[in-house]
Amino acid sequence: MIYTCTLNPSVDYILHVDEFQTGELNRGYQPSYYPGGKGINVSRVLRRLGVDNTALGFLGGFTGTYIDEKLSSENIAHSFISISGDTRINLKLKSSVETEVNGPGPIISEAELDELLSQIKAINAGDYLVASGSIPTTVPTDFYSMLASICEQNNVHFIVDTSSQALKEIIGSKLFLIKPNHHELGELFETTIRSYEDAVHFGKKLQRKGAIHVIISMGGDGAVYVGEHESYYAKAPTGQVKNTVGAGDSMVSGFLSAYTKSANPKKAFQYAIASGSATAFSDDLCTKDDVKKILDQVLVTSID
Numbered sequence: 001m002i003y004t005c006t007l008n009p010s011v012d013y014i015l016h017v018d019e020f021q022t023g024e025l026n027r028g029y030q031p032s033y034y035p036g037g038k039g040i041n042v043s044r045v046l047r048r049l050g051v052d053n054t055a056l057g058f059l060g061g062f063t064g065t066y067i068d069e070k071l072s073s074e075n076i077a078h079s080f081i082s083i084s085g086d087t088r089i090n091l092k093l094k095s096s097v098e099t100e101v102n103g104p105g106p107i108i109s110e111a112e113l114d115e116l117l118s119q120i121k122a123i124n125a126g127d128y129l130v131a132s133g134s135i136p137t138t139v140p141t142d143f144y145s146m147l148a149s150i151c152e153q154n155n156v157h158f159i160v161d162t163s164s165q166a167l168k169e170i171i172g173s174k175l176f177l178i179k180p181n182h183h184e185l186g187e188l189f190e191t192t193i194r195s196y197e198d199a200v201h202f203g204k205k206l207q208r209k210g211a212i213h214v215i216i217s218m219g220g221d222g223a224v225y226v227g228e229h230e231s232y233y234a235k236a237p238t239g240q241v242k243n244t245v246g247a248g249d250s251m252v253s254g255f256l257s258a259y260t261k262s263a264n265p266k267k268a269f270q271y272a273i274a275s276g277s278a279t280a281f282s283d284d285l286c287t288k289d290d291v292k293k294i295l296d297q298v299l300v301t302s303i304d
């Protein structure tokens with residue numbers, strides 16, 4: 001079984017604005033809402049790819065109810081801990097460029113955190129736990145390291161996709177997969193990642209620090225994979241980009257969906273890129289058919 005954990009879910013509110021101007025009244029059009037937060041996106045894409053999974057984390061308020069109902073309507077198993085604060089709303093503004101405004105998230109109490117830890121301690125050996133997204137400000141920034149220790153002790157495969165301080169703190173833990181984007185990787189090593197070669201160089205450093213599989217996503221430029229015995233890069237397919245929110249999460253789902261069937265990192269990486277790009281070419285997250293349509297366009301090349 002695959003579990004996802006979203007400490008800080010969100011309702012993603014997407015709004016189009018022509019020529020957005022700061023400090024002015026801007027009129028938006030074509031609004032849409034999606035259940036969001038990185039782990040929830042991973043769960044939604046896994047389900048669409050035909051992989052059963054269970055979503056964990058915290059939900060509260062009217063926004064929490066919305067997410068709960070949406071996940072149920074998509075037949076995604078979930079067991080969120082109810083909190084008193086409201087789950088955040090993240091604004092995604094589509095103008096000549098995409099602008100995101102993500103809230104800090106509600107307060108999480110110690111008792112609520114303990115409840116989540118009990119759920120995670122009960123995950124069976126051989127299962128997978130995907131911890132994705134930011135850590136709410138009331139939760140310790142080393143919380144993912146705590147989860148990594150529990151998973152290591154219980155032989156659970158632990159996957160992380162996060163940024164900033166939470167990313168810094170997780171390095172050195174035993175990880176099955178880590179998927180920073182090239183900006184996050186650059187920030188981590190106080191450098192700028194300009195090429196596939198740079199990404200492989202710093203990806204290898206992450207690998208040596210305890211990650212079995214490392215994927216560095218590079219938006220429209222594709223991605224790099226660094227594993228124990230092999231490294232690859234692949235360009236992203238070209239297409240009409242509609243929405244890149246959740247593209248990275250779709251990669252994680254694509255990789256897990258293919259790897260758990262084949263144990264073949266090259267195939268899983270190809271499927272990961274196709275899943276990320278299929279989401280970039282969709283209004284919402286990708287479907288299995290979207291991924292199938294572009295899979296053959298993803299050419300995976302070895303790097304020495």
Ligand SMILES: Nc1ncnc2c1ncn2[C@@H]1O[C@H](COP(=O)(O)OP(=O)(O)OP(=O)(O)O)[C@@H](O)[C@H]1O
Pocket residue numbers: 180181182217218219220221222223236237238239241244245246247248249250251272273274275276277280
């Ligand atoms: N403009 C694009 N065209 C084609 N594919 C894209 C584009 N943007 C993203 N992708 C695909 O999605 C993958 C992940 O994208 P990206 O590096 O933007 O992830 P991310 O920054 O983690 O995204 P997010 O945090 O929004 O989920 C890329 O490796 C690529 O396969």
Ligand SMILES: O=P(O)(O)OC[C@@]1(O)O[C@H](CO)[C@@H](O)[C@@H]1O
Pocket residue numbers: 008010012035036037038041090100102132133134135163245246247248249
């Ligand atoms: O604020 P965080 O937790 O870093 O990111 C949250 C978020 O931007 O990530 C997802 C896309 O990856 C969106 O659904 C969501 O709004």
